[in-house]
Amino acid sequence: MLAGWLAALIAALATLPSLVHDLGAPSLEVPGSPSAAAARLLSKGFPDLGDEQMIIVFESSAWRAAEVGYLRAAQTALAALAAQPGVGAIHALPSTPGQGAGSLYVLAGLHGNEHARQQRLPTQRAVLQQMLARASGGRMSAYLVGATPVFSEVRDIDLRDLPSAELVALPIAGVVLAMGLGTLGAAWMPLAASGLVVAVTAGALRLMSAATGWSLDTLTLTVACTVALGLGLDYALLTLMRYRQARGEGADPIAATASVAATAGRTVCWCAGAVAVTAASLLVVRAPLVRAMAAPAMVAALVAALAAVTLVPALLAEADRLIERGRLPWPRGAGQSRRWERWSRHLMRSPGRYALATGVLLALATAPLAGIAFTINFDRPSLAATEAGRGLAQMEREGVASMSGVLLPHRPGAPPVETQALAAALRADARVAVAVAADNGRDLTTLTVLTRVAADSAELRALHKRIRDELVPHLLPGQRVLIAGPAEMLADLEAECLSRLWQVAGLAVACSLMFLIGAFRSVVLPVKAVVMNVLAVSAAFGLLAWAQPGGVVNAVLPVLVFTLVFGLSMDYEVFMVHRMAEHYRRCGDNAEAVRAGLIGSARTITLAATVVIVTFASLFIAERAETRQLAFAVVVAVLLDATVIRLVLVPAVMRLLGRFNWWLPGCG
Structure with missing residues (x-):
C-alpha cells in the first residue's frame, strides 16, 4: 500500500512542471451568452480582428506622438508584433481629448481560443517591447491591455500566491495539530498525508487536463490545492484520533487498524461523498470559471478519502510506536473529555435557551446581507505593479478607459446601416470619447466606441443599456444590435453566476438531502443539517458584506463559497451524527446519544475545523481581493459552523426533537 502511494507521489511530482507551464488564466467567457454571440459575430464579420481585440498603449516622456522618431519606432515594433502567430489586423485608434502628448493607442486583433491566446501572449509582448526598446533607444514604453493581457497577469499573481499560502499553512497547521493531539509524533502523520493528497490531486488534475483537453486555470488550482490540503488534514485527523482511541482502550495495532476501517473509514467515505455531491452542483453554471471548480473539488475529496482509508492506516500500523513520542506538557485526552462532558450535561439541561441564543446570534450575523452588492472588477490594487495594470491606469487617466463594439448586422449585399445619428448621439454622451463607424462590405456595420468610463464600471453598463434600449430602437427602428467587449463579458459572467446561484x-440541497437520508436512515436529521448549513453560509456572507467597503463582494463567490462551505459543513455533520447514531443504536436513548456523540466528536470537530481555518486563512496573504474574500467567507463559515452551530445549536435542537431525530417513514 505504501509503495503504491509512493509511486503515485512520484508520478504526480513528475507532472508538476508541465502543469505550471500549461496553466491558463481564469476564463471570462460564458458560452451561449450575448457577449459570446457578439464576439463570434465580430470575428466572422471582421476576420482580421480575430477572436479578441486588445489595445497597445505606447507612452513616452521624451518624444511627442507626432514626432517622426516616435512614429518610426512604433511602426517597427508593430510590424514585428504583426509577424507573430495569432496576431491579426493592427489599426491606430483616433486620438481623444485629454490624451497625453506622448501617448498613442493601437488596436490589435488576436486569433485562437482563450488558452491559445494566453500561451502566445508572453512571446508577443516580449517581441513588441524588445523591438520598441531597440528602435526608440529606450525612449518609449508599450503595454498590452485587454482581457487576455489582464487575466494573464492574474495568472502570474495566483502562481506567486499559491506556494506562499501553502508554505504558511503547513507549519501553522503542524503547530495546531501538535497542540491538539498532545504529541509531536502524532502531528506529523496528518501533515504527511495531506501533503501527499495535495500533490496527487494536482497530478490527477494534470492528467485529466492532458486526456480531455480541459484547460486548468490558476484559480481552479488554488481552490483545488486548498481543499485538498484541508480535507487531507481533516480525514487523516479523524482516522488518527479513532486509532488512538482504540489503542487507548487496549486494542493492539492490528485490531485498532481494523476498528478504524469499520468506523472512521465509513465516516470518511460518507464525508467525501457529501463534498463530491455538493461540488457536482457547480456543473449547472455555464461559466467555465465556475464550472471548472467541480472536478477539482471532487478529485480532492476522492484522493483525501482514499488516503485516509488506505495510506493513513498503513502508516499507523508501521509507525505505531512513534505516535506517542514527543509528548507536550499539557493535559489532553481524559482532561479534555471531562470538559466536554461537563459542557454536554449543561447543554442538555437547557437546550431551548441555547438554541434561542444561537439563533439570535446567527440572525444578527446574517443581517448585513440586506446591504450586500455583487460585482466583478479588475482588482486594480493587485494589478497596479503589472504591465497591464500600468497600461490600464494610463488609459483611464487619459480618458480612454475602455473600448466597446456596437454591432449592427444587416442583410448580405444590403447597404451599410446608417450610423450618423447614432454616432452623433454617442459623441454627445459625456461617457464617450470617440465613436467611429465601419462596414465589412457584406453584412455587418460596427461602431467602435472608446469610453471615458472603465469596463467594470456601472456607468459603462448604463451606457450599453441606453444603446440597446433607447438609442438603437429610437434611431434605427427594428435594427438588431449586439455589443462586444470586456464590459459585456464581465456583465454576462456576473449575471450567470448570480442567476444560477439558486439552481x-x-x-446541492436536494442531493445532500437524499445522500444524508441514506447515511443517517432518518428524514429529520438531513433536513436539520441542510438548515444549519444554510445558516452558516448566510451568516458568513453577512459578515463578509459587513467587512467589505460598501458591502461589495465579488459576484463569483456566492456559488463557490456555498458549495465549499456546504461540503465542509456536511463533513462535520457526519462526524458528529455518526457518533450519535452509533450510541443511539446501542442504547435507544436520544438524550444520552446526543450527549455521548457531542463528547466523542467535539474534540475532533474543533481540531479539524481549526486546521481548515488555518488552511484557508493562509490565503489572506494573497494579492487578489477575490481570493481574500473567498478565504474570509470560508474561514468565518467554518468557525461559526464548528463552534456556534455544531457544538451548541445542533445538539440543542436534537435534544429538543427527541425520538423524532431518528424517524424514517416505513421504519417505525
Whole structure:
C-alpha cells in the first residue's frame, strides 16, 4: 500500500512542471451568452480582428506622438508584433481629448481560443517591447491591455500566491495539530498525508487536463490545492484520533487498524461523498470559471478519502510506536473529555435557551446581507505593479478607459446601416470619447466606441443599456444590435453566476438531502443539517458584506463559497451524527446519544475545523481581493459552523426533537 502511494507521489511530482507551464488564466467567457454571440459575430464579420481585440498603449516622456522618431519606432515594433502567430489586423485608434502628448493607442486583433491566446501572449509582448526598446533607444514604453493581457497577469499573481499560502499553512497547521493531539509524533502523520493528497490531486488534475483537453486555470488550482490540503488534514485527523482511541482502550495495532476501517473509514467515505455531491452542483453554471471548480473539488475529496482509508492506516500500523513520542506538557485526552462532558450535561439541561441564543446570534450575523452588492472588477490594487495594470491606469487617466463594439448586422449585399445619428448621439454622451463607424462590405456595420468610463464600471453598463434600449430602437427602428467587449463579458459572467446561484443551491440541497437520508436512515436529521448549513453560509456572507467597503463582494463567490462551505459543513455533520447514531443504536436513548456523540466528536470537530481555518486563512496573504474574500467567507463559515452551530445549536435542537431525530417513514 505504501509503495503504491509512493509511486503515485512520484508520478504526480513528475507532472508538476508541465502543469505550471500549461496553466491558463481564469476564463471570462460564458458560452451561449450575448457577449459570446457578439464576439463570434465580430470575428466572422471582421476576420482580421480575430477572436479578441486588445489595445497597445505606447507612452513616452521624451518624444511627442507626432514626432517622426516616435512614429518610426512604433511602426517597427508593430510590424514585428504583426509577424507573430495569432496576431491579426493592427489599426491606430483616433486620438481623444485629454490624451497625453506622448501617448498613442493601437488596436490589435488576436486569433485562437482563450488558452491559445494566453500561451502566445508572453512571446508577443516580449517581441513588441524588445523591438520598441531597440528602435526608440529606450525612449518609449508599450503595454498590452485587454482581457487576455489582464487575466494573464492574474495568472502570474495566483502562481506567486499559491506556494506562499501553502508554505504558511503547513507549519501553522503542524503547530495546531501538535497542540491538539498532545504529541509531536502524532502531528506529523496528518501533515504527511495531506501533503501527499495535495500533490496527487494536482497530478490527477494534470492528467485529466492532458486526456480531455480541459484547460486548468490558476484559480481552479488554488481552490483545488486548498481543499485538498484541508480535507487531507481533516480525514487523516479523524482516522488518527479513532486509532488512538482504540489503542487507548487496549486494542493492539492490528485490531485498532481494523476498528478504524469499520468506523472512521465509513465516516470518511460518507464525508467525501457529501463534498463530491455538493461540488457536482457547480456543473449547472455555464461559466467555465465556475464550472471548472467541480472536478477539482471532487478529485480532492476522492484522493483525501482514499488516503485516509488506505495510506493513513498503513502508516499507523508501521509507525505505531512513534505516535506517542514527543509528548507536550499539557493535559489532553481524559482532561479534555471531562470538559466536554461537563459542557454536554449543561447543554442538555437547557437546550431551548441555547438554541434561542444561537439563533439570535446567527440572525444578527446574517443581517448585513440586506446591504450586500455583487460585482466583478479588475482588482486594480493587485494589478497596479503589472504591465497591464500600468497600461490600464494610463488609459483611464487619459480618458480612454475602455473600448466597446456596437454591432449592427444587416442583410448580405444590403447597404451599410446608417450610423450618423447614432454616432452623433454617442459623441454627445459625456461617457464617450470617440465613436467611429465601419462596414465589412457584406453584412455587418460596427461602431467602435472608446469610453471615458472603465469596463467594470456601472456607468459603462448604463451606457450599453441606453444603446440597446433607447438609442438603437429610437434611431434605427427594428435594427438588431449586439455589443462586444470586456464590459459585456464581465456583465454576462456576473449575471450567470448570480442567476444560477439558486439552481446550484437547490441542487446541492436536494442531493445532500437524499445522500444524508441514506447515511443517517432518518428524514429529520438531513433536513436539520441542510438548515444549519444554510445558516452558516448566510451568516458568513453577512459578515463578509459587513467587512467589505460598501458591502461589495465579488459576484463569483456566492456559488463557490456555498458549495465549499456546504461540503465542509456536511463533513462535520457526519462526524458528529455518526457518533450519535452509533450510541443511539446501542442504547435507544436520544438524550444520552446526543450527549455521548457531542463528547466523542467535539474534540475532533474543533481540531479539524481549526486546521481548515488555518488552511484557508493562509490565503489572506494573497494579492487578489477575490481570493481574500473567498478565504474570509470560508474561514468565518467554518468557525461559526464548528463552534456556534455544531457544538451548541445542533445538539440543542436534537435534544429538543427527541425520538423524532431518528424517524424514517416505513421504519417505525
